[in-house]
Amino acid sequence: MTGSMADDVCRLTKTPAEEPLLSVENLRTQFFTPRGAVTAVDGVSFTLERGKTLGVVGESGSGKTVLSRSIMNLLPSRNVKRTGSVRFDDREILNLSDSEMRHVWGKEMAMVFQDPMTSLNPVMKVGKQIIESLRLHLDVSKKEARSTGVELLRSVNIPEPEKRFEEYPHQLSGGMRQRVMIAVALACGPRLLFADEPTTALDVTVQAQILNLLQDQQIERHMAMILVTHDLGVVAGRADEIAVMYGGRLVEKAPTATLFRDMKHPYTEALLQSIPRIENPSHTRLKVIGGRPPDLVNQPKGCAFAARCPRVQPRCLEERPELEPSLAAGHSFACHFPVESAGSLSESSN
Amino acid sequence: MAGSGSVHLRERDSVLRVEHLTVEFPVGTSGAKVHAVSDVSFDIMKGETLGVVGESGCGKSTTGKAIMRVPPPTKGSVLLEGQDLEGLSANELREVRGRLQMIFQDPISSLNPRRTIRDIVAEPLTVQWLEGFPRSPVSTAWRRLTSAMTAGARHPIAGRLARVGLLIFFIGFLLFVASTALADPDDFGRRDGGGGASLGEWIMTAGGVVLLPLIVVGAVGAVLWAVLVLLMPLASLPRTLKIRSQQKAFDAETETRVAAALEEVGIPADLSMPKMPHEFSGGQAQRISIARALILEPEVIICDEPVSALDVSVQAQVLNLLEDLKAKYGISLMFIAHDLAVVKNISDRVVVMYLGKTCEVAAPDALYAAPRHPYTQVLMSAIPVPDPLIDPRSARVISGELPSPITPPSGCRFRTRCPRATELCTRAEPVMTLAAGSPGESDAHYVACHHPLTEEDWS
Incomplete structure (x- = not known):
């Protein structure tokens, strides 16, 4: 608006x-x-x-x-x-x-x-x-x-x-x-x-x-x-x-509507899912991001989020992903194994 | 919202029962008061x-603190498992506080920055352990004397006596000086005030007589105090030696208990115990606060905005941790927060407060599905929704500022900001009643409003 x-x-x-x-x-x-x-x-x-x-x-x-x-x-x-x-x-x-x-x-x-x-x-x-x-x-x-x-x-x-x-x-x-x-x-x-x-x-x-x-x-x-x-x-x-x-880097960048419709980075998804939603019933277990933010003095060799990422693969520990544009206009993300679900919004409100 | 009344209290045995709690603070000397909490009642069941x-x-933190008696409430009663906390001695209260613990909002500043995590978490244990060694009669007497002297000095009679005595003395002194000054000097340049001066002397003596009890009591007290202070080191020696002899065993036991408590909240004990609070992030510091509250195995933990200062990701961790601990130990929690989404997630029953009064009491799901109080709806729509398709400008945002708690509005306290307020709300304070269409018993929904929301308002 x-x-x-x-x-x-x-x-x-x-x-x-x-x-x-x-x-x-x-x-x-x-x-x-x-x-x-x-x-x-x-x-x-x-x-x-x-x-x-x-x-x-x-x-x-x-x-x-x-x-x-x-x-x-x-x-x-x-x-x-x-x-x-x-x-x-x-x-x-x-x-x-x-x-x-x-x-x-x-x-x-x-x-x-x-x-x-x-x-x-x-x-x-x-x-x-x-x-x-x-x-x-x-x-x-x-x-x-x-x-x-x-x-x-x-x-x-x-x-x-x-x-x-x-x-x-x-x-x-x-x-x-x-x-x-x-x-x-x-x-x-x-x-x-x-x-x-x-x-x-x-x-x-x-x-x-x-x-x-x-x-x-x-x-x-x-x-x-x-x-x-x-x-x-x-x-x-x-x-x-x-x-x-x-960890000091941009991991995902997109127009707001695109980001919420189609978030690609597991960190963005985790941030969204850790918010308690009022429409969920009481005592809904919240999804948490385990671990701590990376040490900015000794940054890991691979992806900074790898240690806390639920989708981590061996490649993530070796090779740091760069911020690269996706198919959607203005949307870019830095992840080797992006979240593919198209409906991250509906999924998070379960 | 003025909601007073206590129909929402349940008949069953509650762990904590707060009845008609009122907390007022004086403002200046004019007799005006801040009505921080006015006639609030609620109860908490075991494991709830x-x-x-x-x-x-709105008085939510003041309520939490008044339950802990820091400071004690002006009126009303707090019952912990049926035991009234009113009128307990300092020692009895210290025992009770072991069963009633508190977690604060700012995790970093609620930990002493100059002590190690081991000492911070062990402190409640240490306090309770030392309580087990009786003090020497000298030190008990010294404590009593000191508190009696302080109380005496602050007593209104002592203050009035001193004021009157000094006033009389000063009048006499003025009379004496004035009549001496006005008298004619004699051959040697000396002046004699005559009758005026001797009257002044008499008045000064009278003032002295009024002041005498204060002077005598003060002097005797000071001498006693000095004697006791001199005797104290010697008299306390047996206790000190006894504590020293048991120190090692206590330290070893404390070490294991502190380690267990820290592991319980997800802090690696071996690494963390020698560290200082500043070496931890906000979320970890809040976990350490929780460990400190847990170590005495309390029945009730009062959590005063424990997640308001934390990031959403860390907030989720702390909320999950509190849920786990509650399930494991059957602890009852009083969870104070300003975000209804957070409160809904963790609570079994929710109390909505506004300007020192209760508005609505209900189970969280019922509250969300069918809010009855206009203020509850305002709180609900103010929560930011992580969905770009929902326009945040469409939310019912409350305008204006909270009215002054020194002169709260008449009738319903929410009426000044309420869209549904009528003349009735100015005149009469709504009382807590069972909401229309609510089932009775444990799921009952109570509201204090003359014009509660109905079905058409919820859509």
Whole structure:
């Protein structure tokens, strides 16, 4: 639904559709630790069109957060090495310095973090945190910034925005704080928004509100979004395309409908099956992925998922599968022995 | 939702029975209160899992903690196998807590970061073991004295006495100073306040008399305390020696029990016991928490959002583990969570809570098939469905924020956000009743709502 609406907006604004907003090629991020080099992101490539949503799904430790931080250059400066290419709006941004990135952060791309309590400044009024970037990037007076800030709070559905503007983060509930985080991120009208597990710390009811809000704002502002989550349920109805990460690599990437109709990678299938479904009777045994995510210092020679895969064959331990396109348009996966069932959805709801 | 009432309590013997539980916290000095939990009742049978579901701020965690008496409830009773936990001494309560254990939401921060896994899991055993050695009379006396002195200092009479005494003393002092200052100096420059000053002195003495009991009690207490502290090391020596002599045998037994508990939850014991909590992932840390709760072989485990901080894949592992342990040991669980899909998966009976009240009580399958309370339906439709064909925007998303628990809405507490609210809901608080068309007995479905959902709402 988002896709089609975003398409309409796309046509109206006559953006050159052939040139993607963000194109990441062979991005690799390594952290140098006493134990050795941790390859948290390993050769990730994807493109993102204007106004579209990419869902990045994976367990903790799969590198999904490091991926979004690598693109935004929000990693520590020491003992980190990034290689590859990140083109934003046809401009290489991987090698920009912090002072150059400052023109990109907030204005071109912004991020909504997972924990709204620790990512807002506890001793600064929320209003000030919102207008901080407005005053920095856009040449506006204090008064104008204030009225824009109040408008922003109103647009993220915060009741009594004038009153909330003068409050501190601890006076707000978790859902409200996350709304403020979104207002901060949206302040300068970024063209790309990273939402890094924006609802993991929240209740299901608030989660639905926040996800709807993000989607509304995205359509209104014709903004591209990268939605990072561990729950396939969160991205199912909201992302145009889904990329599944495991061990720092993309293991499957497809348009949302294709992925759910015809998932090929056993890991994607396992992620989907581990979600408890409300329509299943009580005490339905959940399917689990045994074992642990791979050690990113000593990556196995073969497929990273081989140790936990129910379909593992000798070849998987020897030869690492590459991300290769399948028959369906836009669908690619990295697996030697893909799941062949066409109805992975119906199977999982048994 | 205001649901009060206790018709949904069952007649059979329950392991845990909570009746009319109320927890209130004072706000400031104005006498206002946070009504965290208001008149909540439920019971748990042996080997049963009771799911408690609701948004944050609905009082579900406070309920769990009030059962453990941290802090004790304001009103209401908690019965563990018929034994009322109200009025138990600290020692008796420590024994009871062995049968009533708790698992917390954040697995990493609920384990002490500076202790090894062996020590963390063994701690409940150690506490119970040390309880078996009677303390020396000196140290018992010291404990009693310390708690009596603290209680005395906090007693309202002591506070009032001190305030009145100091006030009288200060008035006298002012009178004395003022009349002295106003008097004319004599030849040597000295001033004599005369009658005013001597009256001031009298008043100061009166203030002193009021304060005297406090001063005497405080001074005697301090002297006693110092004497006891000096005697304590010597008096405790026999106990210390006794503990030392049995330490080896206890340590060996603990080692095997800790190892068994860790293996039970799927943590390799040999490798893990010397490690620290930060070396484990969230899912493993939660398993260690479960091992710690299991080691005293409890009858009831209160799980306070045990999977909310975990990934879906790890969440499934922990849920399966809890199911296995329940089947193997016949433990009863109270499972608190905000996700109805998770609660439905693990529970035998579900309680839906909103703003400190119960809304609906039913078996999970009946609850899903035929929710009666509008809030239950809201909770249900908010769950993200992993199916791109279902538009998440079609779900009934609840708007607005939770009302303040300091001044909860009159009548039904859910009425401010309820699409079906009428004038009746403002006036009268709905009481828990048997839902229309529900079978009685064990599968009974109870709801506290003036306008419950009917068949046409479910389709």
